[in-house]
Amino acid sequence: MSYRIALAVLLLAVTTACGSPSAGQGADLRGKVYVSSSVTEQGKPRAMVEGTRVELRFTDDGRLMANAGCNQMQGPVQVDDGRLAVGELGMTAMGCPKPELHQQDEWLSKLLGATPSWKLDGANLVITGSNSEIVLAPEQPATLEGIWTVNSLVTQDAVSSVPEGVKVTITFKGGNMLVDTGCNLNGAETPYVLDGQTIKAKLGASTLRSCGPVDEVENAVRATFENGEATHEIDRATLSLTNASGAGLKLGK
Template sequence: MRMVVVAGLLLALAGCGDESSASGGSLKGKTYLSTAVTEDGQPNELVANTRISLHFTDDGRLIADAGCNSMQSPVKTSGGKLSMDDLAMTGMGCDQPRHAQDDWLSKLLSADPAWKLEGDQLTVSSGGTAISLQDGQTAEPDLALDGTKWILETVITGEVASHSAGAEKVWITFNGERVTGSTDCNELQGPVARDTTKLTFGEIATTRRACAGDAAVLETALLNGLKGNVTYEIDANRLKLRAPSNGLDFTATR
């Protein structure tokens, strides 16, 4: 996936500073999910079905997501500030409201925002904007791959993400070495092997009902995404499947 550098090239980070100074503890190795956003003390609603995610890696990077593209940079956390050398962002196409939300978060993170950690509650603020977040393992523990009904949300082809009408009727479920599901037009099933980060799909069989229009497009996209080796990642109630040239995003309700 192409990376668009927001402010030059990513630089190597030599240490993260004193994370446990006045801001209340270490952020390393943790993911925080937004619970509220305020602008000048007033609630600011995010785009529907999105949530801000901030992941602080063990090697000193911040990986952020506002619902569309992923952005990352080496980060220093000393002095109660999140200081980034350069912020890089993927170039995936999304709808205008989510693009605008990406830009808003990118600008906030690039402004050396203040941070404060109290227990499992993180606050990140800049100017009149404050984002309240909670430790992800408390807010939304990751769902299990097996036994969860994963509903299609986004189809990714190259650098374009699409959200098609009828996708909410397309789903898959994993049970051990089998995957089953529905394209909405046909039922599907097939073998799947796995390790900690990779799924390997065998031949997927479907029923023989003819599909047309959006249903045919979704069926083709789903079956293309369930071929061969793909990486997978579960973040709370979201499942991401990625191959070199395509991908599928799913959500599950608890």
């Protein structure tokens, strides 16, 4: 083999190995969840509805689950040749509280349904359509420490949403739990002990004035810790607190 031929073969091998950064990376997406860090449309930042983000979850069985703040979308996905091909993308029909959320759902559905390109830029996933680009970072596992907002009230028979306009938070910080309902439970520090999945805490006495819709949530918080402890479970960005009878709360970060 001549020197020139050997050099050409060597260059071809190097180009093949280094020139296709997304080759073989499809398997790396399985089992991962990505959340948007930036969204652009026609080269300009696209404003997301306050409190929302794009979430893409690639399941181990080859499905894509997507959310833009309201309805859940999902469908089988292929990631060959740097393209995200979602077949039969279905979407729930939940009534969103704001029309802007419906519009955001439709925008994301249209983007994912148009076989956008994808690539990994370091740890980030970049999805690019004809007019839009989403940069998504790997979701970091949530920890108990921090501020959690109560989203749902759980009984033995049902799960109900928090009344509209009511915001209740529970903060875990440095061995103290702070419940803030804006009414009777107003952020006083309560020491807690974490024993495996059990949170041991006694809320103590508080005022008992009526605060309208807040009362329902305050009663649910008290019931959750009525025996001085509750079981906790964290699934992605959702915290479940449950008492011995099965009642409790679901909270989000």
